[in-house]
Amino acid sequence: MIEIPILRCGEPYESIETVTLLHHATGEPFARVHQANSGMVRRDMVNMRDDALESFSISDLVAMAKKAGEIFMSATLPLGNAKQSFDEYVKQLSCSTGMPISYCRDNASKIAGVLGKMDEVLAGLTRGLDLEVLDQGFSNASGQMLSFYRAGRIFGAVLPSNSPGVHSLWAPAMVLKAPIVLKPGREEPWTPYRMIEAFAAAGFPREAMGFYPTDHGGAGELLRSADRAMLFGGGATVRPYENDPRIELHGPGYSKVILGDDVADDWAQYVDLMATSIDRNGGRSCINASAIWSPRHGREVAEAVGKALARHKALPADDPNATLAAFANPAVADQINNVIEHALSDDGAEDLCATHRGTPRLAHLGRCAYLQPSVIWCESREHTLANREFLFPYASVVECPVGEIADAIGPTLVATVITRDESFVHALMNHPNVDRLNIGNVPTWRISWDQPHEGNLFELLYRQRAFQFEPAA
Template sequence: MADLLQLPALRAGRPYESLDVVELRDHRDPDGAPIAAVSQLGAGMIRRDMKRAEERAALLRGIPIRELLERCTAAARIFLEDSISTGLDGSSQSPEDYVTSLSQTSGLPHTLCRANMQKVATVMREMPTILRGLMRGMDPEVLDGGVGKHDGVPVWYTPTTNSLGAVLPSNSPGVHSLWVPSIALKVPVVLKPGREEPWTPMRVAQAMIAAGIPAEAFSLYPTDHEGAATVLDACGRALLFGDARTTGKYAGDASIEIHGPGRSKVLLGADQAENWRDHLDVLVASVADNGGRSCINASAIFVPAHAAEIAEALAERLASIVPLNHDDENARLAAFANPAFAESMDAAIEAGLTAGGARDVTVAKRGGGERLRKHGGATYLLPTVIHCDALTHALANTEYMFPFTSVVEVPEADMLDAIGPSLVVTAITKNESLLAALKRSADIHRLNLGPIPTSRVEWDQPHEGNLFEFLYARRALQERTDW
């Protein structure tokens, strides 16, 4: 039997092996031997480390942005191709090891692990483009001294914090692309990884350290609830991922950016109602990309007509997505690392259906049988399309961590009021007045105009808040040079 892999915490770049560990197991073999022991730190240790946050930020600020961007690009290659240290002497993790471990604890098939790996690497490699997007085309050298010119106008930016905290989820590794630009923005990161997903933040951090970015810029603290609250409290700015129960008490705290359920949607305008068949590919991708695990997957589709037919056709397509072995090249569905989540989601969906006013149109398409399936020791929920009679139905605007969507008939005139807070809205319409109204909406974080899957991300656009504006504040600066 192989030795149990020890995953240390990173305390400002310094690996730390705790006496307190959480053991991770392969989700397909929950009673089997653990595959890794993840060091856990207490809140007191985090608070103590954070006393020195300023000096760590100074190290990162001392590196010219051009150089920092080059190192980010180098880190992308290391992240994808090299064996990296896990922090302890002699430890090594190849890209294949990473994919295997990530799949074992998160339930993602290897195909999706690799796709997410590419996504995270893209962010590192394309950092100049990302900064251009976040900084609206400003010369990133402004980050070197805080002052510069933007379109001829003098600007002065000061950092709002000396560290960015992040309390991260386990649902999809792609989420780590969100904090990575903080390093290029010269703000060290303090990360509390999701329980089943220490792999990606560790690999990103070690790749960036190997590329010459100061190790002190990376703190990785697997910890408990109190530790997570400490990360949020001790960092001047923080990202918090979670459902309403977790994030509720931080609502209204300007120093914490909340990433809750996405409730992303596709809208079909009345002008496109008859062409719905042309847009089926967009609907399929929006619902099922990345195993339906992301907040950018569509959880509702609003159409002005033909709801039943659209639901049927979408279900027909999604029914072909079935559980395959985790290393199958065609795997598109992710397993639930914790079967209890799948069971409770399944029960909630069944309760919604029992209440009436909604039908699961996928059941017939897959030839009957339960939504919850076991395959190779893993637990899956099969793709599910619910045709709801009304927006008020409990399943009409609910997000689940698998390919799940509702299709609801909504008159075009009511769509704007119906969308509510939505991370992504894809608007398939050429109706100018509807488009204009959507462009005025404060409910939408990312607006896709035209048949673009909700799951497609252009990296020069900010994701749910602009990280540069979160980490820097513009102030007024006047200077005399003639004296």
Template sequence: MRRFAWSPARNTPMTGSARFVPWVPQTLLSQRESTSSMAGPLHIPVIRRGKVYRSLDVSPLVDPRDGSLVAEISIANTDLIERDARVFHSNQTNPYRLEIEECQAIAHGAADAFLEGELELYPDGPVHGPQEYRDHLCCTTGLTQAHVHTQSERLANAIRTVTESIQQQAGGAVRKQVASGLAVILPNNAPGVNGLWLPALGLGVPVAIKPGHSDPWTPLRILSAWRSAGLSDGLMSYYPSTHAGVNMLLNSWPRGLLFGDGATVQPYRSRPDVDVRGPGRSKLIFGSDTISNWSDHMDLMVSSVLYNGGRSCICASTIVVPSHGEAIAQALAERLVEVGPSDGETLAACVEPGLAKRLNQYVDEAVRNDGVTDCSSELRGSPRWVVHDGLEYLLPTVVLCRDTSQSIAQTELPFPLVSVVEVAPDQIVDWLEPGLVATVVSDDANFVAGLRQSGKISTMHQGPIPTTEIRWDSPPEGNLVDHLCSQTGS
């Protein structure tokens, strides 16, 4: 079976850079069936180094609105994962290593294919176009079309610039050794997180992807895009699995990349072969020198809280200030109270059964404690937990924490929940829990240096930069090259 090809648009003037558009031979189109025209649910298989495997053990993926079956997902058991890893890694040489120039050409084609291509859902599978991808992703994750559009653009840019990212991360060093494989354990919260494992493909490192249950679509489309652009099937494996399968992948592959909440990642934190990402606990931190101008930064706060429906680990879940906490919390609550599911763009639905109820109960219990106030409840005039068009939502909630010891002060939840906390500048470092991102709005060199040297912030922005600003060349987004390579020289 021929693969989908990419070709310069016919009859397009070749002035400037060529514009690439998806092109599929008409004979091939007539032989292949689009997922939109197929009767019944899709089947999503295991992929073993480019070879499709259909398991007898399947997991249903349903439309949360009515419970109808969207797809059946083959589940890879631990014996299969272990056997594949043993056979694959018995070969000590990696035949898939890429030179930077070769990778760059493939990456540019893959980026265009990801955004616009009529791609195979899996090798020799049905056609899955860009709109079908977006529709399926919205259906099973609760994200809006606006969320998916933004995340897709970011992913395509990450694919297109992966070689530049690798070179920046390597800092000009010569790669002496590259890992022979990477197991990637993905979450459900945001498709954009898939951009973080792309340097592995750019280095020619084989990957074994365990997708999040509600988003099997994004990693599949990324693999199909790279395949259509010429990357070897031997680099790509895809193992939907259980928690036991996650453990087997991380134990049987040379390196691991693990996303998850505190309970998920804790058993692996001490393992040097596993790069742990999560939980986020990302923060906006104001210094004493800038807090008097806090109202100038309301847009910064709103965008950092609401990005991707508040579900990303890089969304601000805590705003730390030396003073003016009550005024800031009230003003932010007034801005966020305007946000609801009816606009169809900002909030993401909770699709996991029972999740919205559990999260709502947690917040209700937290705000009953002394020193904790829900600043949004009176402004809303409605419950936090609502149903709209058959989907459950949690409305944005701003909490003022006068008691800094309350757990909700540094809690990350998958909806727009943000706590405003007053902490004296000389006590912030001791009070902080480790987090992925912090934006520090301050020009106080000593204050900024103390936070940077604390070891509690993976990525720190200085100045009015949203916590959601993506930089693929610095942690947490960009340290995968260090994880995969040992380097020498400069």
């Protein structure tokens, strides 16, 4: 049995309470994750040193992050009282989450990539600010006095289990000198734990990093105690924090591919783009498209995309051809399937992927459940299934006049818009509904890490202050 301890300001602590992780395919218990009580989270965060990274320069931290990325991908690192190679990490990650091994490797590479080019990431977040200003507090190098202070003294993150790639989002906080406190997702302690060990091996002080598997109450204490934080979760999870400016919310993405009036008749050229936006990474990310909007030909689009996605079949996670994640908890797949089936029983919606695949959406392999792709043609954009997001390759297809799209799409994390119509682009550019905007043939999942994602981490952590300096005579 693998023991995954709490890391209290970097130091391992074994709790009396543990959560046992089961192998998604065999049901065998294979790891115990030690659980922090909520009071411990609070107590440690109150007592944590918020200046533990201040003695390092940003350029040193950038170099250390790069080294951490290399270590993350290659080294054998501590895991509780045991050791973990990279291959073991990938296997363990797949075991508890049901993600295909190949996807686990891809996501690890994504994390290492962000760590390796942290200077570019920071340049994007700070718009090219000379980062020395963060070391000395102010700078007059460009002839204009600039000063920043770190409002995010302790940075917290309540993390998900759906896709390891999201861990690249909190990593820059360490380089921006904010000590971190992480609450991992229930089935995915592996990636944040390994990242912390990689950071430590690269020279980051352990006391600047906390790892606290905990329950809902503990997550609440973390968010209350952090000066700034990230929260991942569904709508009900993030709703209580919607008006809390300290917390950057990463809720459902509702990402979309949108066809303009000028390209709608050429929709067939974009089927591959639409399909990959939906199915990449098993369709589990907020940056996967969950809807396609077009002014016309909606049903034909749904037919074609459904046909393209019908090739995905349930396969064991260690099969090199696996493209769908198993549900570690089969009951969750059942529930999602029931929700969709119930909504399909109303008129006005049809799963056109299922008709091409010829088998039901819900599939079982041994004790595992899988949800095979769904492309739902909705006759009305008001249909219950038109604006939903699920943890598998799922998308609705709706028709909407281009002039109404910007107002009608609702909150959209990523919009890939295919059009040459400048006025349509302009309308979307100016609309607060869209967080990340891709114009042209860009899959929704293609992320430029030098661009902000659901908020700008630098702006969350730092505040600009007015500053004047006149040396004493």
